[in-house]
Amino acid sequence: MLDEQNRAKECTVKLTVNGTEHEVDVEDDMPLLWVLRDELNIKGVKYGCGVAQCGACTVHIDGVAVLSCQIPAADVDGRITTIEGLGTTETLHAVQAAWIEYQVAQCGYCQPGQVMQAASLLSEIPNPTDAEIDDAMSGNLCRCGTYLRMRAAIKAAATKLQEA
């Protein structure tokens, strides 16, 4: 019986990730997180909790931050951007540049998610207040406790982006 259910769940999913189109054949409830990590080998998307508690898995869908552990890949309607697509070492996004300047990372494991969340925040609110930063960022845990540097980096990136 389970076999039948499983077969029924399989589907072909088309995804556009960082500008590249992919087609994968997966269960219709496999979270985007795991399709990106294990099927497409895009490892900048991190697994931290799997239950919307940590933000490590944050990606953009059409520029908006989404927890990839919470959305089945089959339900994605839009262009996906991961940290690898936000900016590279040669073409840093303003948030990444600020993260480097402020030496935010310790272990760094949360940082792809933090950077994606911060980039999404600044595209919606170019000059966020402390309270707006708290609202946007509080779903992203950092066990190393780098929150103060992130706050400074977000403000620096906001200034840079507005000058640009």
Next chain:
Amino acid sequence: MARIGTIARRTFLIGSAAVVGGVAFGYYAYKRPAQNPLLEGLDSGTAALTPYVKIDQSGITLITPRADSGQGAYSVQAMLIAEELDVGLDQIRVDPGVPSPAYYNTALSSEAAPFRATDDGLVAETTRGVMDAMMKFIGMQITGGSTTVPDSYDKLRIAGAVARETLKAAAAQQSGLDVAALKTANGAVILPDGRTISYVELAPIAATLEPVQQVQLRDPGAWRLIGQAVERLDIVAKSTGIATYGIDLEVEGMLHATVRTNPRRGGPMNSFDASAARGMRGVVDIFEITGGVAVVADNTWRAFQAADAIVFDWGPAPYPAQMEQHWQVLSESFNEDHLDSRRRDEGDVDAAMSGAEVITAEYRAPYLAHAPLEPISAMVRVAAEQVDVWAGTQIPRLLQSTVADMTGFGVDHVHVHAQIMGGSFGHRLEDRVVREATEIAMQMPGVPIKLTYSREEDTSHDDTRQIAMARGQGVVRDGKVETFDLGIAMPSVIASQIGRLGFPVAGPDMQIVAGAWEQPFKIPNYRVSGYRAPELAPISSWRSVGASTNGFFHDVFLDELIHAAGADPMAERLRLCWHDPSRKVLEAVAEMSNWGAPLAANKGRGVAFCMSFGVPTAEVIEVTDTPNGIRIDTVWVAAEVGRVVDPVNFENQVQGGVVWALGHAMNSEITYSDGQVDQQNYYDFEGMRHYHTPQIHVRGLENGDHVRGMGEPMVPPAPAALSNAIFAATGQRVREMPMHKFIDFV
């Protein structure tokens, strides 16, 4: 600064050896040569060399044997070598090296010896020597106990200096010039006429020379790197998502595994039914391993899903099933039968209390998970000729021997590839995930098996921080603290942890009283007793170990007595403190926080002090009692570390450690019901988030003569300062963590 004598006494002889196309410089063990991991396959008479610097035709590599779980250890170690070698950090590669007994960590064993960090007497030094010898015997290449900086501080600089001077000698030989005329900069020797010869070019000649041992370490005034903020070597990779952690490994032909073991830790598995799981898509195999079941699949999520579909019948836990029983065990341990140590016993506590008005208090600190954001994982491949282990670990050398024992391969056929760690906080001092991955890989020879824990499995199967309880009795007189008597009961962390690694432990466990017995206070009647409770649930080193609980107990009780005496919390701590570097951190934090300035009626401030890992650390916390609860506004931290190697990394570490300590103190605990951990994920083990985070101001003092690491010492005083601040703001004394049982935080 003539440092030669020091070098000789500590036998930091730096040797060199030819490697393909170049030279390696490193620690030369003059007695029984430790095996050199970089010379494998080369026949060489200099097998005693353990390299810190390798220069070959591909460039300059600095080998940094202490693991980096996020504290910037690779960068700090590289800075120490590069300072003396005269290379820029952009000119070198960093390699964590391979497990080798010669990278043993001497600073860690010093902390295990039962002497106060303030005690430099001959006996203390001698005992440190004994512990060092034992550490070398075990070959503990361990990252822990905030020892990376102190252990590396001399060794790595000397290695850099010897390499530099030998390269100069090589340049002298090649150019026919006097070595005194040569200078070095940017990875090259500079000739008097301005021409340069690169280290890479000189490396083959240097390999033929006797290394120059007569080196002088640079005067701190001439440092280019140490004391400066440098861009961390890993910062770009970690800001752009290209840093690869153990959990991200992807190799040809690999399979994904996960495990389920008894949630009643260490209890038996009576039976399991995997019939539903076996038919699920992508499942390759499901089989029994020690203590539970492994699922092997073609994708991590499918392994998790299949594991969820297995039905288990688990047997009972070997420890009490309910949390109240754990506390009961501690409560019943405050007696002479369980007395483990009483190394602080001054004046006459019992006489001072008889007939006096005695102030008493009881304190509790819960089990805590480490919960690094990267769930634990390990990849193992058991091939015909060798075993490969890829893991983020603080104990590469022990893993190597464990895996060798399990697989029957010799240790030299077990290759441990150290991975970047997404946090550890002590979690990766354990080897269970590697043992399990090895067991699975042994069933599937030749296939790389990456074992990943689900967050739930990681949280509920952690070897946690100890639970601990303390009872204080004290007397105050004439506005002064006169009698301070603190008993602390906990199971032995060291026995639980080292026991799991297979080493016997004898003698008192000083972690039971660490952060309490060795505090630099002079109180007329002053006693600290450690009571060793029977073993309960498995426990392990959690950032700052014993001091993480005892710093809270000792300082909050001191604060209670000071308030009872009617004294000022800062002034009375200063009056009681006899240790000059410790007084200086108290004075610094008083000045930084403008202690004594008037506060709004709904605000309160607390100060706390704890010396741990040889670092006197004082913290002041200011809170506001808002209508919705307590808001932590500001934290000021001053610590005496001897030398701040990188000020930005230092500040980041200290701020992170304060966030760590306060987050757990506010809202986190691990509890047991029916023998199982109640908490599963970050929704019930949360820690601090962005919106909670206070301002944190940090100052590192550089007055001491030892160099100390700062991975842990900021943790113990923080919960105490918070409790003391809450008392100042509200009059409510919080004696138990997590504090959200009694206080709402906003």
